[in-house]
């Protein structure tokens with residue numbers, strides 16, 4: 001079964017027809033040629049496909065495209081403005097927060113979404129208390145970024161990059 | 168000894184040249200090149216470990232709209248050369264392991280391909296299978312070929328020395344099946360053009376020329392009929408070091424449907440059957456020493472598995488041939504061919520499991536002798552290579568151990584196990600040595616051309632799998648050509664460029680860099696320092712850049728602090744420090760990342776990774792990222808690395824040695840030794856998990 005939907009991806013409007021089984025990730029990669037989000041597992045286990053959906057980080061392999069008709073999607077490619085890298089992305093380059101780069105667009109989107117969550121004082125597993133303002137310690141960064149696997153093991157540099165970008 | 172080039176760009180911490188493309192996701196990986204009107208392949212895998220396919224009913228699949236072809240052994244083309252049996256895809260009805268290709272669907276969309284694959288009915292006749300490795304398996308044999316390293320070595324009188332030993336450590340260490348799991352799934356996009364005469368593969372590989380050679384052989388093509396392209400690759404850690412069956416399957420499917428590219432990305436689950444893995448090992452290590460800890464005898468016997476399809480033998484006891492002085496020594500390897508998928512390289516094949524066993528045993532010997540583990544290793548430092556008698560080119564193990572110990576804060580620890588407790592956490596520290604041979608692959612060729620824009624275009628079919636080759640090779644070329652890094656435009660990742668060896672065995676930068684230096688010297692000799700636009704030279708790396716009269720190895724030392732929860736057995740690693748000696752460091756920023764990443768993978772080997780093969784069906788029962796655990800960000804604490812400044816002109820003209828693998832070697836032992844120090848429990852089978860610690 002097919003459905004026609006509209007997606008606003010990185011500021012551009014796309015009308016497309018998808019199989020109702022198509023994930024948001026496959027809609028982006030296979031239908032629209034937007035390959036910034038990566039497929040590492042297709043099961044919500046690795047975070048490589050993380051995008052910002054209406055500003056919040058989601059794993060796009062677990063979202064069905066047809067359920068997000070009209071949605072605004074931002075990928076790591078769309079975070080760059082006027083050819084200038086987003087500060088988080090810039091910090092990933094400066095701190096060598098990646099090696100093969102395959103997990104990286106997902107890490108960058110996840111970090112951007114995560115920093116918003118911290119700014120809104122959403123607590124995490126390692127936050128002391130539920131009501132206090134959240135202070136972005138390394139422990140908080142590690143905890144909040146643990147949905148994004150990196151097989152190259154760039155975690156130390158990812159933490160350093162996010163720490164700097166958050167300053 | 169070759170003269171080293173004057174470093175100006177080499178040694179500088181340049182950021183990755185492709186960094187902006189990677190952080191935005193614009194750098195194209197195999198699946199992501201723009202293709203017109205592609206088709207999608209989804210395979211059907213065997214669900215049993217041994218037997219025959221007696222029939223395939225594809226009618227349900229073929230009835231689906233959008234299905235273009237269903238390939239089976241009945242209709243697939245006969246391949247020209249399947250001497251390498253891993254590539255004998257759909258050539259017979261025989262099934263040799265669970266997860267083997269038995270059919271494949273090609274369709275207009277990935278959803279339809281997948282649905283149709285699920286509708287293919289496979290009838291079979293199953294035979295009893297054997298998928299469990301044991302130390303006394305009746306099929307064990309001595310592996311290896313004439314031209315490979317010897318399976319067994321013996322020096323002195325081992326039997327008598329074992330009897331004489333004042334202190335004897337004799338234990339068996341086990342490591343499990345482990346899967347490489349690079350983040351980018353193995354992917355091939357295959358396209359036949361010119362009347363099915365020319366094949367292009369966009370492949371996720373560590374070696375474009377390696378894949379080209381295999382695929383050309385299998386299909387009976389000339390090399391120039393095949394092009395393999397891989398500008399960016401999402402990790403490999405060995406599994407992408409050769410073509411695998413999926414390359415052949417994608418190419419077969421595309422030839423059946425010429426003119427349209429066929430895209431085939433393995434699922435994460437399929438990667439547990441089809442692209443190699445590290446064999447489980449059962450290693451008995453015997454260390455005989457005097458009371459002062461001086462080794463008299465070292466015996467390392469390793470038992471491993473391989474597949475019935477083809478042999479790959481992991482050389483886990485090799486490290487015991489050069490690590491320590493001992494007048495009497497034996498190393499052996501035995502392998503059993505089981506009904507399992509083909510095993511292959513995984514980061515530091517041999518050294519990673521082997522050094523776990525040896526370095527865990529050294530820790531046990533230190534305890535038995537009442538010696539500090541750092542001091543024990545220092546006492547057994549060999550003056551020359553125990554195997555060959557050759558002098559070392561640059562053996563810096565003792566300095567790595569001593570400086571590492573200082574930096575980590577090793578000294579002053581109470582050596583007694585279970586002596587430090589903080590609340591409910593038992594705290595311990597562990598050390599292990601690391602070493603990796605310097606490997607150089609001959610045959611790489613580089614081309615230098617002076618462009619109209621005043622930049623040197625340097626081409627070589629190398630591949631960057633995350634090592635930093637894009638940047639490091641640019642730096643090497645700049646120094647060799649006497650220009651700035653900006654003055655070089657590097658081209659890699661394409662068989663249209665001159666031949667390059669595989670990105671494997673930590674040999675890439677050494678082998679390709681040597682070719683680039685050689686070509687640059689040729690260019691300067693032929694065209695001088697003010698070349699005319701269009702001037703070009705090509706040269707291959709000399710066969711003998713490594714000084715044969717020397718033993719050329721890298722060394723390192725790992726230190727780990729672990730905390731083990733007294734009630735739950737949870738194991739945390741708050742601190743690790745690695746000190747390395749790898750000759751000259753081409754790019755400190757990226758070399759540091761390689762060490763860090765290797766250590767994370769070593770810690771993962773110590774605590775997380777294990778593929779459970781179900782003995783009833785022969786498949787890996789935990790074949791995805793939810794159940795095959797690798798470290799997350801929160802699992803990695805204060806991890807630091809450093810290295811000794813140096814250069815090793817006997818290794819390469821750059822003075823550098825390889826860095827990709829040494830980070831994983833020995834890490835698992837350091838962590839396991841620290842767990843013993845924290846808890847008093849000696850776990851001798853990896854991974855060290857809470858149940859084993861609580862035991």
Ligand code: FES
Pocket residue numbers: 038039040041042043044045046047048049050059060061062
């Ligand atoms: S691809 Fe979506 S979480 Fe792995």
Ligand code: FES
Pocket residue numbers: 097098099100101102103104149150151152153154350401402633
């Ligand atoms: S950079 Fe390779 S997986 Fe993260």
